[in-house]
Amino acid sequence: MTRPITVGADGTAESLAAVHWAAREAVRRDLPLRIVHAWEKSDREDGAVDAREALTRIAGEVTARHPDLTVTTDLIDGGPVEALIAAAAEGTTLVLGSRGQGAIVGFLLGSVGQQVIAESTRPVVLVRAGDQPESEAGGREVVVGQQGGPDDSAATLGYAFEAAAARGAALRVVRAWALPTVFTYSPASLALADEAGGLEQYERKALAEVLQPWLERFPDVQVTQQIEMGSAGEVLLSVAARAQLMVVGRRAHRSAVGSRIGSVAHAVVHHAPSPVAVVPPA
The missing domain is CATH 3.40.50.620 (HUPs)
Incomplete structure (x- = not known):
């Protein structure tokens, strides 16, 4: 059925x-x-x-x-x-x-x-x-947040690619990154930030590797890969205005005050103007 x-x-x-x-x-x-x-x-x-x-x-x-x-x-x-x-x-x-x-x-x-x-x-x-239906027109993209490796984001990317393909829309895949904590307040942190291209290239390569099987599976979906330094929630929200649909993964866990869905999903659900899809792990 x-x-x-x-x-x-x-x-x-x-x-x-x-x-x-x-x-x-x-x-x-x-x-x-x-x-x-x-x-x-x-x-x-x-x-x-x-x-x-x-x-x-x-x-x-x-x-x-x-x-x-x-x-x-x-x-x-x-x-x-x-x-x-x-x-x-x-x-x-x-x-x-x-x-x-x-x-x-x-x-x-x-x-x-x-x-x-x-x-x-x-x-x-x-x-x-x-x-309104008009919000799905005018070249608006499907925007998806990607974190971690292939297993971490398979369900989220699968949903986003399928949504983009069904709409005939472009897909923007956003991967945010930050300096390793150990370097944040070290004397060399400013110099490292100036030369952050090395770390950014690592993130760019990691994203390309994660996306490769999806690009092969959905060859007709136009994909923009965005790698940006900053918190994942802030980076995703910085491009929310161009989205007809935001897609985020869920990091649900229980606490003393009840179930929580993760900081990135929480931020996007609260502040994105478009519909938001929250995808559970596979």
């Missing part, structure tokens, strides 16, 4: 933008669309009726725009975190509004949404309320 693109809907402007983004993505990738809403049986009974009616109405809007797209709806019993994670596992990608008032409340504040991002086994795309 073909896995769908799944989108959470709660009737807010943010979730409706997510629904329409997910519909366009499903059309691009020739996949079905599944629209879901989490509802606990302990809630008032007429709430389920309202939710089903809302899902039917939203699905009708999508079908009117994309008559050839297969659209299904599901009212899922359970809390929002568990329901959305389970729904994500049954699809290829989970799409959510970045600020919801219902099932996905608190994305940018890190409550339900952060748990979903941190624990989902599928990529999670966050879409803001103002997102």
Whole structure:
């Protein structure tokens, strides 16, 4: 069975933008669309009726725009975190509004949404309320952050290359680097920074080696390789204005205050104006 693109809907402007983004993505990738809403049986009974009616109405809007797209709806019993994670596992990608008032409340504040991002086994795309189809035109790129070696970024790069190919868009691969900590405050640090071309060339070679199999697999995708000194989050955000989609890897871990997704993903999710795909490790 073909896995769908799944989108959470709660009737807010943010979730409706997510629904329409997910519909366009499903059309691009020739996949079905599944629209879901989490509802606990302990809630008032007429709430389920309202939710089903809302899902039917939203699905009708999508079908009117994309008559050839297969659209299904599901009212899922359970809390929002568990329901959305389970729904994500049954699809290829989970799409959510970045600020919801219902099932996905608190994305940018890190409550339900952060748990979903941190624990989902599928990529999670966050879409803001103002997102429009026009933002995907005008030569805007797909931008992806790359760190580490081939195994560290395989899932992230795979998602980014597939997204760029589906859109016919250029792909910008960004690798940030920094001076080794041991040199940061050494007497020779300024001289080393002046001659940093040596270290930058090492990073450039490492990025080229990581990308080689992807370039062979996606020969029609125009790729720009950007190597820049600085923190990964800051470097990625410096090019965010040109992006129609930002793609970052997830470094999820648990702490005393709950699940965390990693500093780079956290920065991009909070500050990038475009939709952001957060990809779990393979």
